[in-house]
Amino acid sequence: MMGLSLRGVSLAVAGGMALLVAACTTAPVQTFPDVTWRHLSPIEFSAGPIEKVAAYGVPAANDLQPDLPFNLGRMAMKWPDDRLETAGTSDILRYSVTDASITTEDLKTTGGISGMFTDDQSQKVDLKVGAKLELLTQDGTQKAEVSAVVERSRTLSESMSVAEREKAIYDETAALLMDLDRELDKQIHQNMGRYVLN
Template sequence: MKLLSINGLRTVVAGAALALMAACTSAPVANYPDVTWRHLTPIIFAAGPIEKVAAWSNTEDGSIASDLPFSLGNMAMNWPDDRIQTAGTSDMLRYSVTEASVISSALKTTKGIKGVFTDDQSDKIELKVAAKLELLDANGVQKGEVQAMAARSRTLSESMSVSEREQAIYDATAALLMDLDRELERQINANLGRFILH
């Protein structure tokens, strides 16, 4: 058996390390695009500029919002960019995202030998988003307001990979934001209809 020299050994180790790095970096990275509402008909307000306010926090117990590769709150903040148009008057709109929570809680799973052969639902994910749209006059006095909230939940099985879990939460997030859009539009038509240009 031929022994490798020190230099030969270094070459083999370096080659193995490079191969390992290449394998790690070539793994597909999931891309989660922002949810958009550009395909929907815009709501045109007789108003001027739109101010956006990020008024949510991710400090609740069990929050996993900051661990995800996408942001429910940031995507919710994009809503007026896609859905609202203004036909400049001295009035203004203020849009605030007041809640954008993604909470994870552990579920009971089967223990012991039986648990090895059982694919339990191991986590419950609860998502909630809330937003407020205000119409203000030139002096900042409120002329009208709507508030909307949407909530969804889903469970994740213990056999799911990290990427499968992220995809499942993203799908629930996208559905949740569409729920928010429908509720905002319903509230606007019911309560701010007099300020809309048809």
């Protein structure tokens, strides 16, 4: 019985050491804040409730979002929370995110001995987001609509760490969402102005 007890203790110690080594060697997961537009003045519509629709579908096979600690589509869905207000009528505002992708493409890099001394751009990242805003009557008749699609691209060098790559893609994502806001704001005031109160 004593032999079994000592064996059990040995196994427990070995397991604990393995967990400790794993904890020491695992890189901490980065966290990134959601992009917001709370610093901007809201656009007030002569309308009632706001509906939100995620219409961007399943990510493509080369979409990076499942492996990133943030999500473009989810952040884009929050745009009306910060930027739209309604008052006055029973008309409905329906906001749909129609596209949200962060795809990647490997680039050709220098091979052989020269490649060991060259820091090439090894990956191209393409970001795209699209959204649509509709003003509808209670029975679903469309009174007005605007839409916007914006895109950005950037390359990543092969010497970048995982953390550096994630930060670079996040920065580009934040810039893309600000592009979307500017385009939607412009379209709203140009094409839905008679329904805007401010």
